[in-house]
Amino acid sequence: MVDESDLRNYLEKWDKTYWPTYKVLDVLQKVFYRSNPAREAFVEMCADEYVQKMTFDSYLYKRIYKMAATSAATFSIGAAISFGPKASQLPKSKPSAMRFSSQNSLTSFSGLKASTFVNCESESSFLGKESAIALRGSFTSKAQKSSHRSQYHLNLQASYKVAILGAAGGIVPRKPGMTRDDLFNINANIVKTLVEAVADNCPDAFIHIISNPVNSTVPIAAEVLKQKGVYNPKKLFGVSTLDVVRANTFVAQKKNLKLIDVDVPVVGGHAGITILPLLSKTKPSVSFSDEEVQELTVKIQNAGTEVVEAKAGAGSATLSMAYAAARFVESSLRALDGDADVYECSYVQSDLTELPFFASRVKLGRNGVEAIISSDLQGLTGYEQKALEALKPELKASIDKGIAFAQKQPVAA
């Protein structure tokens, strides 16, 4: 359980580049949802002291406000939220004017805007089970009784459509003994066909490619989009988030750190040695012995294979991938929503190296990739520099293979 000093510590250390907003939100959610009278004090502290000092962007600001309102609406512990002396700088609408007005509000409260509730229901939620049930029950009953007017209303903003293609489960992933590249023959054509449909139906969408081999399927998607005349490199992403999730987890375990504190950039690609965790760039700064670097790097690179082997033919990582995909989707939605501080690692068209596609940290914005963060590749250790050079031929071969495949069977315009 987070206490006040933890919170202060997190916020003081917050570096927007390395401390994505979601981490701060996670901490704040912990605080807001516990049934603790100190909650109001935290709200004040965040709203006044830190929000002002650290010029939190307006998005985070709104989220804090919403969380506070939701928490009070649900648990009604004692009192209305007080925002202290700087209340005039909060959004203008007052809690007393708020309401969940109808079922329609619930259905349009989708995607990013529902994330507070999604978080509440997820396994990783900071809410206890009982609180989550109470919150869910409270929210549902409010929405069902359309005539019911509660005290609170959340300012609904734009909603976004998220489509997941091919998520019914059961066939495609690799079996023990296979590499991700062994999936190429099956998945290349599936990705090609699906991206053709995306190009025809929603050419402006952010496209997240999870299907393996990602190192090749992303270049395939790029070629298809080019052939269709709708390629926007800023909106095509290979999802390498799971590598970051694994790197963070293993480093936190190894160094006895809180997972929420740890951020390890992972660059390159998403297969074997092309997965390159930059342990020297870990936040918070930690030192690793040479043996630890070697052990952790290999563990992160092989984590997917380990799962495939443990499942013994029943597929590859599913729940951790679901978590990683949810995180990347939420980050994208946040970027679309105007959050100015969204950073994720992703495999994208890139000029960081001589390779046309490369995974690195990118800044996400309303139009997709706003910037590719080059600083992670500066000042690498000797081990990392060597590993970077070593991965390039393999990654290049996978990229070339994808491009050649797509060029051999051009799509109908």
Ligand SMILES: NC(=O)c1ccc[n+]([C@@H]2O[C@H](COP(=O)([O-])OP(=O)(O)OC[C@H]3O[C@@H](n4cnc5c(N)ncnc54)[C@H](O)[C@@H]3O)[C@@H](O)[C@H]2O)c1
């Ligand atoms: N990028 C990553 O980090 C990462 C992590 C885990 C899995 N993966 C990859 O994700 C892919 C799916 O893995 P999974 O565990 O979800 O497999 P799964 O078998 O559970 O799901 C695959 C789905 O694809 C559907 N499908 C098959 N052919 C299709 C077609 N022509 N059009 C549309 N849908 C079709 C199937 O019906 C099935 O629902 C695999 O390629 C796997 O290697 C990537």
Ligand SMILES: O=C(O)C[C@H](O)C(=O)O
């Ligand atoms: O390893 C796989 O085949 C699936 C996925 O790419 C993973 O990293 O778990």
